[in-house]
Amino acid sequence: MEFPTIESCIGHTPLVRLQRIAGSERNTVLVKLEGSNPAGSVKDRPALSMISRAEARGDIACGDTLIEATSGNTGIALAMAAAIKGYKMVLIMPENATQERKAAMKAYGAQLIEVTREQGMEGARDLAQNMENDGQGVVLDQFANLDNPQAHYEGTGPEIWNQTGGSVSHFVSSMGTTGTIMGVSRYLKERNPAIQVVGLQPEDGAAIPGIRRWPKEYLPGIFNDANIDQVVNMSQQRAEDTMRELARREGIFCGVSSGGAVAAALDISRAVENAVIVAIICDRGDRYLSSGVFNH
Numbered sequence: 001m002e003f004p005t006i007e008s009c010i011g012h013t014p015l016v017r018l019q020r021i022a023g024s025e026r027n028t029v030l031v032k033l034e035g036s037n038p039a040g041s042v043k044d045r046p047a048l049s050m051i052s053r054a055e056a057r058g059d060i061a062c063g064d065t066l067i068e069a070t071s072g073n074t075g076i077a078l079a080m081a082a083a084i085k086g087y088k089m090v091l092i093m094p095e096n097a098t099q100e101r102k103a104a105m106k107a108y109g110a111q112l113i114e115v116t117r118e119q120g121m122e123g124a125r126d127l128a129q130n131m132e133n134d135g136q137g138v139v140l141d142q143f144a145n146l147d148n149p150q151a152h153y154e155g156t157g158p159e160i161w162n163q164t165g166g167s168v169s170h171f172v173s174s175m176g177t178t179g180t181i182m183g184v185s186r187y188l189k190e191r192n193p194a195i196q197v198v199g200l201q202p203e204d205g206a207a208i209p210g211i212r213r214w215p216k217e218y219l220p221g222i223f224n225d226a227n228i229d230q231v232v233n234m235s236q237q238r239a240e241d242t243m244r245e246l247a248r249r250e251g252i253f254c255g256v257s258s259g260g261a262v263a264a265a266l267d268i269s270r271a272v273e274n275a276v277i278v279a280i281i282c283d284r285g286d287r288y289l290s291s292g293v294f295n296h
Helices: 044-057 073-085 099-107 120-133 147-163 179-191 236-250 256-271 285-291
Strands: 015-017 028-033 065-069 088-094 111-115 170-174 196-202 230-234 276-281
Touching: 015 147, 028 147, 028 256, 044 073, 044 147, 065 073, 065 120, 073 088, 073 099, 088 099, 088 120, 099 111, 099 285, 111 120, 147 179, 170 179, 170 256, 179 196, 196 256, 230 236, 230 256, 236 256, 256 276
Parallel strands: 028 276, 065 088, 088 111, 170 196, 170 276, 196 230
Antiparallel strands: 015 028
């Protein structure tokens, strides 16, 4: 008998219906529970994809040092994937990330380098590139690496299509590297161009972990706005309120960006009829506990 390995458990996550906060019964609002992945987020998919495909091309070999700038979830996923595959992992992130995220990366054996809050993700990305230029390792570059959205084109998108029996009419996802929304959109629109794809970004001044309003010079290279039908600006308060409501009324424990995605899905549901709306729950709420967002 052949038993599975941990990497075979990535993907194939549940898609569940909201029961109490969805409001109108005219529509079906579904959420995809990516926190069910082994390292706890949607980023498990591209993390394994980027390392495995680079290895297959001969770009990296077991024992090499990999470098990546991350706000959290990708770093945790890459640390796990590096541990599976036998690579050294150096992660660079802003100092204001939650302690749970930092501790998880270190638990998988990654080396963590912090930049200041003011330097932010832009500074982390610059430092990663400088380290690669100095010969300290290989940058995977989730922001420009096509192996990122490809993981969602081959995995997340087909899963949503199959789990809804092809009935999905709207897809909603928060946007960070934009890998999830790029890959899923490409797959779904090949099956049905009428499917509406809605991306979520924080409104000006909002600090929602994992998603950004990128300055033009730092816009992810994998991003193509032609794949998105609508971009929603989400307030931090609304995202946090919906996140807490999901835990308390639906039993779905997730992070702030997931709360924002569901809030946007609920807004869509109020405006349409006979729709099947799918939102991504990109991670679990336990990696935000020290921030106090669940104390209200």
